[in-house]
Amino acid sequence: MGVTHALAKFAAQRVHVLLVEAPDGWRARVEAEHATVALGWHVSLSPADADVLVVCGSAGPELAATVDRIWEQLPGPRVRIQVDRAAEVLPGLEQARRNLSAVDAHADDARTRPRVASVSSASGAHGESPGGASMDHSGMGHGGTDHSQMDHSGMDHSTMDHSGMDHSTMDHSGMDHSTMDHSGMDHSTMDHSGMDHSTMDHSGMDHSTMDHSGMDHSTMDHSGMDHSTMDHSGMDHSTMDHSGMDHSTMDHSGMDHSTMDHSGMDHSTMDHSGMDHSTMDHSGMDHSTMDHSGMDHSTMDHSGMDHSGMDHSGMDHSGMDHSGMDMAPGGIPLADGATDRDGLEMDTLKVQLGPVLPYWPPGLVLHCSLNGDVITRAQARALDDAWEGLSAPGGRDAAARHCDDAAAVLALAGASDLAADARRLRSALLRGDASTAGTALERLERRIRRSLLRWSLGRLGVVDDSALAQHLGLAHAGGVFDRLLGMLGAARDAINGSTEERRDARRLITALPQLVTGLDLAAARLVVASLGLPSLAADRHAHD
Amino acid sequence: MAADSLLWRIGGGGMLVAALLKITVVPFGEWTLFDFEAGLVWFNAMDVLVWAFVWLVGWGGNSAHALVGGYRFLALAVAYELPLMFALIAPAIAAESLNVGTIVAAQSELWFIVWMPVAFVIYSVGVVAFSVWGPFGSSLGSDIAGGVAAELSGVDRLVFFAGRYGVLVAGAAFAVPLFLGGGSGAFLPEWSWSLLKTVLVLAAFVWIRRKIPLMRPEKFMEVGWMLLIPAGMLQDLLVAMVVVNR
Amino acid sequence: MTLIGDVMFWALGVIAVLSGVAVFWVNSMARATYALAISFVAVGLHLLLLDQAYLGVITILMMVMEMAVMAVYMIMFMGMNPALMPMSMVHDKRLSLVIALVTFALLAAGILLTPWPAGSPAPTEGVTMALGEALMESKMLAMIVLSPVMVATIIAGVSLSLHRGRYDRYGDDLKRPKADDPQPGGVGR
Incomplete structure (x- = not known):
């Protein structure tokens, strides 16, 4: 341990400091900047580079939330201090330096902190996904897709929110799902409440030789289901655990799910991690005229999915209505296209500038739509109404x-x-x-x-x-x-x-x-x- | 959409590899690690690798700011690389060889910097640019939270920046055989002259870092194509005419 | 060739082929592009083994440069997030498979049917020069005509596809002293 401590002490001699300035924290920030340079330390530009997070001034609730997300992104060993006035800066930085070389505390921190930082954070300056995107997939034609030999293994659908989905009148007929492998899926805590599957057309589907091995359907509640011209509205599948299911060699061929209505489904907090859909055959399904409006897919985690080798040929998704869906896989919405200043049609990326960004006015947030790195639309806002009641000094x-x-x-x-x-x-x-x-x-x-x-x-x-x-x-x-x-x-x-x-x-x-x-x-x-x-x-x- | 750690790490580690591969063709006195017949082109090929690596680091981190930084570097690269190539051609024409040792030998009477000052300046601009250094550091800019390096921490950061400094040092070291007569000089052994000259060029690069404001891609693009490329071509023409009439 | 040379030759060959296969096997545009770059670099190193120093290095230089730029265009033109999301690199499998196999067969047939010179003559002093003369000497006039034509084509193509031409930038009489650009360039022309 002697070497570790000595190294930690040595490393803490040149500390990288990330400064966060609240609207009333100018004086403290300036002092912190000055002290950092005077100590021979380094002012860092991004959370990834920082050892110490210095919050200058009193952060309002919105800024505080951002600061918390940034704190998640600091690599350990990390120290966070709060300074409200200039006089607190030097003692605060000294304390931070001492805390930085406290090896055991940082080992604990590394063990207990969340493994993955929350998705829509990224220094408060990186991409944030706005909720409520109302996608309209109506009239989609997916005909001729070949999903056979799909590999969905390793999918994580946890915390999906499919509530309010309307899958009615989808035509999945003719899909070929044979030899799908759903082994190792985790559907725990799924919420399918309010689904309406009535009048869906799944005729001609082939689910033969599917592998759902290792699935666990325990604690499912399917009581009282009525599948005649199916009406699944009001179902609650929440907290389902499908892990460890074995559905191998199921035969769903010849099912008729026509004119099903999935509206009002809630798939939130689904966990599909570890699913293996490889070699699924959905050919021949008819999903036409399904209505997915009102679906909320926000906070789905599809990380680790492997869809390689899917063959969706023969699917007919024409006439589907996905309007009102909030489709945000991994928290990132699908891009809309927009014309940029040179007349090029380009994808739009929503990026939020501020409130924590070097040389950026405190508490200011600029929501930008970017085409490439050109701002095509922008919206400015002061967090926490921070600029109210403050006046220019003389x-x-x-x-x-x-x-x-x-x-x-x-x-x-x-x-x-x-x-x-x-x-x-x-x-x-x-x-x-x-x-x-x-x-x-x-x-x-x-x-x-x-x-x-x-x-x-x-x-x-x-x-x-x-x-x-x-x-x-x-x-x-x-x-x-x-x-x-x-x-x-x-x-x-x-x-x-x-x-x-x-x-x-x-x-x-x-x-x-x-x-x-x-x-x-x-x-x-x-x-x-x-x-x-x-x-x-x-x-x-x-x-x- | 997730971070592509593989590409991210290749990019981060690649910078250092490119720097080391550049150094191999630089002669220090009588020693050259890799006395390659097309050493000049080898150096050029290695600095093109930097294009790929910087962009990969920007891409792999899955952050909007890093990605913008990566694209900025490519935009700058399109503006500096062609002038740099024309600048590299000048000593090759004069020495009638792509071998670095032959280029050094051709300067036994007169250093190339004396009659190819334009090529030397353009070469220096190129080195500073492919090192993402000082005025050409917009892809690591403070306006995009550190840009390409925004998501780098710990060892990844160390290796990336070591590579970046390495590329700068390699660029400074290569200027010596190309324009500054290699190891030629009085009293001291050749290798020490090479080292000394390298340090001097490097010092100039380091000095300039904080002196000149950022060359943003949209500004430098016109400078590169409308000033540096014609200037480099005129320099090459002049050198070619001298060589033909020699 | 020495043993080391043999080993290098085969290792590079395997790398070139495998990374070429990886282009279709990986699931991201960036990976596909740079897999192709690795394949080209291996081919460039092959040329080095054949004592074609200049051609080998220039192949590496050009191809890495090209792939760096191509990645940008691939991602840009793919549009929507698919370029950023995992996606399949294979489309229209049957036709592309047929084309690939036919092309391979043609090239392989070409290699097998060409009457290669027997024995291995010692390489001349300037192999690059010799190769250039062998390839182009008899067609030098065509080559010399071709290059300005290609440059002219590139310039014409770019100027025809420009969204903002010089009349937008300098006014209808081209008399504006400084170009009117959304963001001014460094020279002002």
Whole structure:
């Protein structure tokens, strides 16, 4: 153990810190950033890179939920600390360092933490699946699919929610399910309540030589079923355990499931893991005119499925109505197509930017529809209404905040040295070192003007319309580069004591989608940063 | 849709392999690990492997940000690789060989950097770019939460970044036989001159990292195709004319 | 060939064939593409064994580059999530099987029926040069004409398929000083 402890201590000398800023946590975040650099530590960009999660300020319920999901994604050994005010930062980081080398505690943590992080998390910044997608599969023709020799082994259908499914008038006739292998399926905790299978047409199905070995149907309740012109509505299959079933050599041939109605089914929390559907033969089934509307497949886990070698030939799915289904295998909805700015039809990916993202305004969330990395639709929102009741600070703090905004733009633009300069300037202002700050500000401005940034940012995110600029409270029309210089100008004004025109954060947030639509992610990030949102939210502890 | 760990790990580990394979054709003094008759093309082929590896890391992690990073790298690659190829051609034309040792020997009178400065600059841009370094680091950018590396942690992260530094070092080391006369120099043995020059080029690359803002793909694409490729072709033309009239 | 050479030859051959098979056997676009890349790399290394240094390395270079770009297009054009989800790489099995077998038979017949030179003459100094001359010398004029035609075809194809042409970018009289792009490029042309 001696070596382990020594190594842990050694590794904890250069800690990677992920900073999460709540809307009232600006001061604490700035201090944490400063302390991290001063200690020779590293500010990480993503949860995967982080050892310590530092939550700055008081997170509202929505942000707190996101922080919890991010905490799940931190690789162990991991430490989480909460700092509300600047003075708590250094002791907090010291404590975190000590906790990081506590080997036994981390071994316990590794044993007890969930094996898989929740699907729709990913730093709160990665893809999240919106619920309620209403798919319309009506009129689908799956004719000619050949499902024979399907291998569904290893399927995990746990926590499926098929409630409200309407499978009525599906035509599965002529499907060939022979030699399917369903061995090792786990259907436990399935909920089939409210299914309506009446008038389904399964005529001509061939289920011969299926293998359901190892299935366990114990505790199933099929009492009182009525299959005549079947009506399965209101069934409750919840908490079924089909694991270990043996249905080998079943013969379902010649079944007539025509005009079945599966509406209102609830398949939630089904666990189909370990299913092996290989060599199934569904040929000849007739699923036409089934109605799957209202199905909810959210939170299904199909991981580990192997559908290779399926032969679905001869299936006729024409006339199926899947409208109202929420089909989200693995939590990820099927992509919709949309035309991008070059007129290409591309898949749309829903990605949420924020609230935990480096150099991103605290508490802000931008729901984006991406075509490639170009934003085609966007919707902005402040988590927990976080920006209510906060007002822009004045004086020295305001100058420091403007420098911090500028540092964010510079960092996103990749000008690391200039960003470091801006952060040093910020620290000088917070220390109250106004005289050096004045000259440093001038030098920074000169260096920015001379740099390649004019080329890199000049024609980006241009607000031509001076009325819009006025409305947004921007000093003048122009691009990201002009607004970057504007931040430094505002900082100078604040040092000199002149009060700036009040800007309205909510107005900026409302206008965000319009400004970023049609831009790629990099450009959109620069445009958002150039609006200087963080300097608008004051710190409740500003005057500690 | 799940993470493709196999491809992810191939990509992460591949960077280091590509870097080591690049180093094999670089002569240090009289020693060359792999004295290959087409050493120059070998180096070029290995840096194309980086295309695949960076994209695979971005793809395998199953994260939107990493994927965007992977695609960004390919977009940049299309802009830097052709100029880089034209830059590599210049010393080969002058030495009338693809063998790195022969290229070094051809510089016994005059280092190629003296009369092929454009090719050297374009080569340096290429090295910095295929190392996902500094101004060409947009696929690891802070705007996409670390991009390709967003989901890397622990040993995966260590190996990936070791590979990335390795590729940069290999690029710096290869500049020495290509443009800087290889091991030639006074007093010291040849291998130490090679090493010294490598360190100097590497220092320049490291220095430039924080100085120049990010070359976003949409910006650099035009620079690569409308400035660097014509400039590289003119350099090659000049070199070819000198060689023909020699 | 030496023993090591023999072993390498067969090992690379097996790798090339197996990864070629894997293209149809794996269930993701990315894996299929890079399985093909591995197959090509093995073929490139084969060429190295045949002392074709330049051709071997250039094969590796071109094919990896091509596969890296092809993966992007495969995933892009497949559309919907299937490109991202596990899916079968095999479609229209019967016809493709017939085509594959016929092609294989033709190529194999070609190999078997070609009157190969007997014995193994010592390789000349410049094998690449010699191979190039053997393949192309008699058709040099055709080759020289072909390359500009191909370049022209590529450029014409791209400019015809462009969504935004120069009139969109520089105005109807082409007099706009800077192109009007959704996101401006680095040179402004």
